[in-house]
Amino acid sequence: MSDRTEFLDLTDPEVAKEAVADFDLAGDAETVPLAEADGRVLAERVDATMDVPGFDRASMDGYAVRARDTVGAGEADPATLDVVGAVHAGEKPDAEVGEGTAVEVSTGAVVPPGADAVVKVERTERRGDAVDVRTAVTPGENVMPAGDDVAAGERAFGPGTVLTSREVGLLAALGHEEVPVRPRPRVAVVSTGEELVAPGEQLNPEAGQIYDVNGRAIAAAVRDAGGEAVVAPQVPDDRDALAAALEEYAGTCDLVLTSGSTSAGAVDVLGDVVADLGEVHHHGVAIKPGKPTLIGRVAGTPYVGLPGYPVSAQSVFRAFVAPAIRAAAGRPPLETPERQATMGTRLRYDEGRDRLLPVGLVTNGDGDALAYPVDKGSGATTSLAHADGVIEVAAETVMLEAGDAVDVRLFGTEVRPPRLLGVGEDDPTLWRLLDAVDRTRYLSVGSTEGARRLDGGVPDVAVVTGDDVPGGERLGGWTREWGLVAAPDAGVDSLADLVDGDATFVNRSASGLRDALSDAVGDLAAERGKDRAAVADGIAGYDRVTRGHEGPARRVADGDADAGLGLRSTAERLDLAFVSLGDQPVRVVASADRVEKPGVRDLATALERAPEAVETLPGVSWGE
Known part of the structure; x- marks a missing residue:
């Protein structure tokens, strides 16, 4: 007579999802160096403590001038100015622009005192100590004013922001050495079964041995979800060995995952071990693949037993476990890497070359995605930090009309439109209000x-x-x-x-x-x-x-x-x-x-x- 049993009372999948979602996997906020912040999630608001750039910056190679000295200048009748010095990126200007004078500047250089515009070098002709300016410029032309990218006191990022290379770049530009982030749940990944062999070790197929797929795959999925994977050595289907492993990792991790040994077979003993060490909430879920899923607690620590088959294990992980890890780490649910949207504004483009246009996304009252340009120029870090993806604009495109359908290539699978997109006045009281709203984006435009x-x-x-x-x-x-x-x-x-x-x-x-x-x-x-x-x-x-x-x-x-x-x-x-x-x-x-x-x-x-x-x-x- 066999001692094999069958699942008689399968749990509804939604109930199982709720059980895992109810696990409290979140810990206290921690501070990490900016160099280690990629992929982490901000635990609180970060404000700009300085202007970026911190000085009026030349946007072009050319000559810093007083705009009034170029009035009426053209190809046929250039304005001739005396060149009184030069300044390059990283240098402090040692000359001042006065009436009828100019200072040679390179891209990124400090605009010298007295100048209020830069003339592109292509529209000038140098003649010894003088330069012919063949175009008129207006005040501020080809100059990025101090604070034009980010102004001191401005809300840089709110709590819940996932830090990618774009956000890290802006934080670096603001001089932040470290940032407060949500902790990553520590997740133990334990593969069970006599037949498993760690990749890299000698395999004996004749003895029914297979490489441990779940240990590596689930650990990668844990990291992708925002957790810290603690990979355990393979554990045999032995009651004492399983109990020892579960107790060890329950004492040091926020969640324990196993794969294998959860079905109703004679040698699958995890259900009994978990019951002895803690409690079984659900054993068997009405889902295919994934029926043998086991949910409970071990020594008070949340526990999920995944099926042994890799497809089943990863399917259950994605459906039940990944959302709980992502929520604890402050990460949003996954979305597809490409999003269809309609243009929310009209955009003229006539530069005659292909372009990857940074855009942000927002949903309208009907839930449809609208795309809007987010582009302050190549020198502005916020062009990417405030964007969700890019639109490929072909060289022959002259106009994108509001309402045109576009395909947005998202920057990552985690990109979603903000729950709230605000624009207008910047104000310190507003920043505090926005802290109460999850996943916001605000553009200070006046x-x-x-x-x-x-x-x-x-x-x-x-x-x-x-x-x-x-x-x-x-x-x-x-x-x-x-x-x-x-x-x-x-x-x-x-x-x-x-x-x-x-x-x-x-x-x-x-x-x-x-x-x-x-x-x-x-x-x-x-x-x-x-x-x-x-x-x-x-x-x-x-x-x-x-x-x-x-x-x-x-x-x-x-x-x-x-x-x-x-x-x-x-x-x-x-x-x-x-x-x-x-x-x-x-x-x-x-x-x-x-x-x-x-x-x-x-x-x-x-x-x-x-x-x-x-x-x-x-x-x-x-x-x-």
């Missing part, structure tokens, strides 16, 4: 551009100052105190002091703060019976701009200016003086067809729970 993009139908939400966006639905907001951030000894106590005195100033680039300052200058001009432009011209540095809400304050803190435009919260954090010029409402507006999107709902919930669940910064009050 209020005006944010409203335009929301109206264009690509982002989920826009964060704006001023009027609401037509067709949008307001989710909530807050009020922030803004004004002048000044050095304590600068003697700046009012906006009038900037106009009437000699203090130097740093302004913001296009933003709600810049708009508020412009209005304040207009009010001062009206009080004095003067033209707004005349009053603005009286502020030394009014046209000197930097990106990010912390940008001007950072310049002041570094001694590069006496005062700058900023927020009270920034001034207090950097120990600078603050001159209040008013309170500004900040509104979060959702696209009308996205209000029920999960990421949008999460942001709305975070707004509703403020200030209890969100830190209130100095100068901030809730409710717009």
Whole structure:
């Protein structure tokens, strides 16, 4: 009489999945060197602590000039400038550009003082100590301003971001030596069976020996899912040996996996061993392949027994175990490496050559994927860090219209559209709100551009100052105190002091703060019976701009200016003086067809729970 048994009560696959999903495999966050961070998942938000680039950078080989000195220049009537020096990448300029002069520069070099543009070398002709400029340039042309890639204080990445080479590159550009990451679950991989031989060892097929496929394959799958695989030596189908191995690895790992010895055969004893050492939750699942799957705990440690056949073992791992490991490691579920989408915006392209266009993905109200260009140029690390994949644009393509179908080649199998895509104003209170929303992407483009993009139908939400966006639905907001951030000894106590005195100033680039300052200058001009432009011209540095809400304050803190435009919260954090010029409402507006999107709902919930669940910064009050 045989002692072989059969499975009589098979578990529903969904129940088995839930049982594995309920295992708590996550540990405490850890800090790792940036060199070891590839593939890890951020445990908390990482902010930019510096401008990237940290200086006004030449984007082309050529000559740094004052744009006004090239007005009217052309092939027939070039502007001739005296060359007073040269500066290359990695050098500090030792010459200054003045009226009628130029400095030779190479790509990546610091733009010398006095210059506000770079003329491509192809549009010039050098003649001894002079250069003929055969084209006119505008201020800022061929120059990447300091902070244009990433501005100090800007939210670089949020918790849950999977760190690939793109993100690691941006973190390196920001000077981060180490980063906080989610721990990788330690997973023991134990292959059982008398017939198994480790690859590389002598095999005896006549004795029924086979190489251990599952040990290597499942260990690779564990690593691919974000776990740390601990591969054990092969264990024979012996009760005492199995018990000793399970107890050993249960004491040092977060999850124990075995393959083989789980079926109802006479020599398959794992079910009894697990029951003796802990508890069996499910033995036998109504799935093919994978029926012998065993789920339980060994000495309190989560345990899954995979079938012995490699196809069955890997099928069960992918279906039941990989999602639990990925969730514990903070990794998103897998997706296919190519995604069909439609263009969310119109894109003109007429360079006459093939192109791999970096694009981001977002889902609209119907769940369809929209692709939008993410491209700041070759020198900007965010072109890839904020993209999900690329579109191949053929040389003969002139235009991609909004609504055109495109195939997006994803950067990896883990790439998915963000649950929330936001655009608009950058603000430290916003960063705290976004921390409550899983897998977000936010593009700091200013209020005006944010409203335009929301109206264009690509982002989920826009964060704006001023009027609401037509067709949008307001989710909530807050009020922030803004004004002048000044050095304590600068003697700046009012906006009038900037106009009437000699203090130097740093302004913001296009933003709600810049708009508020412009209005304040207009009010001062009206009080004095003067033209707004005349009053603005009286502020030394009014046209000197930097990106990010912390940008001007950072310049002041570094001694590069006496005062700058900023927020009270920034001034207090950097120990600078603050001159209040008013309170500004900040509104979060959702696209009308996205209000029920999960990421949008999460942001709305975070707004509703403020200030209890969100830190209130100095100068901030809730409710717009």
